[in-house]
Amino acid sequence: MQKKIILEAVDIRKDYGDLRVLNGVDIRVREGELVSIIGPSGSGKSSLLRCCNLLERPTAGQIIFDGEDITRDTVNINRVRQNMGMVFQQFNLYPHLNVLANVSLALRCVGKLGKAEANAVAMEALTQVDMAHKRDAFPGQLSGGQQQRVGIARAVALNPKIILFDEPTSALDPELVSSVLAVMKSLRERGMTMLVVTHEMGFARDLSDRVIFMDGGVVAANDTPDVIFSSQGNERMRSFLSRFLNER
Amino acid sequence: MSQAADSGLIHTFFNADIVRQTSPMVMEAVGQTIAIGVLVIVAGILLGTALATWRFHTQSRVLRALIVGYVDVLRAMPPLVILILVYFALPYVNISIGSVLATFLCLSVILSAFIEECVWSGIMTLPKGQMEAARSTGMSWWQSMRHVILPQALRLSLPQITNRCIAAIKNTALGSVIGFAEILGSAQAASSDYANPTPLTLCAILYIGLIYPLVLASRYLEHRAGIR
Ligand SMILES: Nc1ncnc2c1ncn2[C@@H]1O[C@H](COP(=O)(O)OP(=O)(O)OP(=O)(O)O)[C@@H](O)[C@H]1O
Ligand SMILES: [Mg+2]
Numbered sequence: 413m414q415k416k417i418i419l420e421a422v423d424i425r426k427d428y429g430d431l432r433v434l435n436g437v438d439i440r441v442r443e444g445e446l447v448s449i450i451g452p453s454g455s456g457k458s459s460l461l462r463c464c465n466l467l468e469r470p471t472a473g474q475i476i477f478d479g480e481d482i483t484r485d486t487v488n489i490n491r492v493r494q495n496m497g498m499v500f501q502q503f504n505l506y507p508h509l510n511v512l513a514n515v516s517l518a519l520r521c522v523g524k525l526g527k528a529e530a531n532a533v534a535m536e537a538l539t540q541v542d543m544a545h546k547r548d549a550f551p552g553q554l555s556g557g558q559q560q561r562v563g564i565a566r567a568v569a570l571n572p573k574i575i576l577f578d579e580p581t582s583a584l585d586p587e588l589v590s591s592v593l594a595v596m597k598s599l600r601e602r603g604m605t606m607l608v609v610t611h612e613m614g615f616a617r618d619l620s621d622r623v624i625f626m627d628g629g630v631v632a633a634n635d636t637p638d639v640i641f642s643s644q645g646n647e648r649m650r651s652f653l654s655r656f657l658n659e660r
Numbered sequence: 661m662s663q664a665a666d667s668g669l670i671h672t673f674f675n676a677d678i679v680r681q682t683s684p685m686v687m688e689a690v691g692q693t694i695a696i697g698v699l700v701i702v703a704g705i706l707l708g709t710a711l712a713t714w715r716f717h718t719q720s721r722v723l724r725a726l727i728v729g730y731v732d733v734l735r736a737m738p739p740l741v742i743l744i745l746v747y748f749a750l751p752y753v754n755i756s757i758g759s760v761l762a763t764f765l766c767l768s769v770i771l772s773a774f775i776e777e778c779v780w781s782g783i784m785t786l787p788k789g790q791m792e793a794a795r796s797t798g799m800s801w802w803q804s805m806r807h808v809i810l811p812q813a814l815r816l817s818l819p820q821i822t823n824r825c826i827a828a829i830k831n832t833a834l835g836s837v838i839g840f841a842e843i844l845g846s847a848q849a850a851s852s853d854y855a856n857p858t859p860l861t862l863c864a865i866l867y868i869g870l871i872y873p874l875v876l877a878s879r880y881l882e883h884r885a886g887i888r
Binding site: 563 | 787789790792793794795796797798799800803807808811812815885
């Protein structure tokens with residue numbers, strides 16, 4: 413029996429002016445799954461992810477989240493986003509707030525928790541990403557890897573049904589990547605549903621339930637990592653993958 | 661000879677007798693000036709920040725152009741001209757306001773134009789990802805503005821904001837033209853009453869006392885922000 417679908421994109425199109433960057437994309441993410449999105453630069457991976465939580469409005473198509481079409485005008489997007497975390501390539505921590513306040517801000521504004529309660533939830537999330545000891549530090553005092561773990565804690569703290577990751581390790585120095593991947597791995601083990609745009613092919617291959625290969629604004633392949641990485645795919649995908657596989 | 665010149669200088673500019681006689685009048689003006697200065701700063705910062713926020717929020721080009729026009733015109737006009745226009749022109753449309761209120765209104769509006777520009781450039785300097793990160797956690801646009809964008813924008817523009825507030829306090833002196841008994845006007849009146857410029861010296865010292873705390877406060881805030 414298959415798990416319930418948490419997030420579904422149906423025939424998503426996205427145009428920026430005359431430029432069509434998504435041309436009929438369908439994806440599905442089921443409860444507890446980790447789905448990776450890979451593909452060449454400019455293929456529309458970030459655009460797709462940002463359409464999922466409506467940071468960008470899709471030009472056409474629907475986003476079904478937890479059984480609800482959130483692209484309808486009547487939907488309160490703020491309520492939806494509480495259940496759909498996002499982690500950014502550039503971390504986007506709030507530089508004027510300390511680590512604890514970065515994580516607890518939304519809990520207080522959106523979750524309507526009191527200060528003590530919000531801090532307790534935030535500390536729990538920080539502990540999960542192994543950053544509790546830096547609760548009083550400011551983002552500027554942290555390494556990129558540490559900042560990204562706080563970014564993950566900010567998403568985790570709201571206890572979302574899914575977290576979207578947009579190249580969470582691409583802005584990091586190579587030696588800092590593994591600490592962030594380790595945190596993501598532990599999230600997966602706790603059963604967090606994740607949709608991850610990544611250039612870390614090792615991560616996609618070893619930890620994903622499914623891998624989506626995007627090319628030119630469409631889903632060019634959508635399968636288990638075994639199939640995707642066994643180079644049975646099309647020519648574009650083989651050449652894309654060979655670059656990464658040869659690096660090893 | 662030089663001793664005589666010294667005592668002449670002191671007698672003319674630092675005359676203790678005259679200080680004693682005129683200071684009640686000048687000190688009363690200090691109270692008024694501080695009250696108006698504080699009100700102008702509060703009103704100017706609130707209005708300026710609100711305008712910058714509105715300009716950032718609105719999708720309407722017309723509204724945006726109106727705000728930019730308001731800011732540009734007020735920044736371009738000499739404050740004295742605005743003050744005189746408001747004070748002497750409004751009665752013709754059957755609105756008459758006192759000199760204190762006129763000074764307060766004009767200086768607040770002028771300050772708001774400068775503050776709008778400071779806050780706006782602060783908002784523009786912030787990476788787009790700040791708003792997106794806040795929105796992605798389910799915070800509303802207003803909540804994101806209040807807790808994420810504006811605190812940073814205000815901090816970034818704090819030095820310019822301080823300068824504009826200092827200018828606003830100094831501009832209270834323009835009120836004397838329309839009969840508002842602020843520090844400079846009172847000092848001038850006192851010095852002509854007593855045919856001695858000592859009240860003006862007193863006035864200079866009072867301005868320093870008025871403005872320096874502002875400089876210190878802003879330096880303290882900048883320092884605190886700098887630690888982060
Ligand atoms: N706000 C925007 N306005 C106009 N064009 C945009 C905008 N955002 C993205 N694009 C264009 O859309 C296309 C897809 O961009 P997108 O960021 O989704 O690609 P990507 O797959 O995430 O690439 P990368 O791996 O480099 O992050 C690109 O050609 C990009 O230039
Ligand atoms: Mg991208």
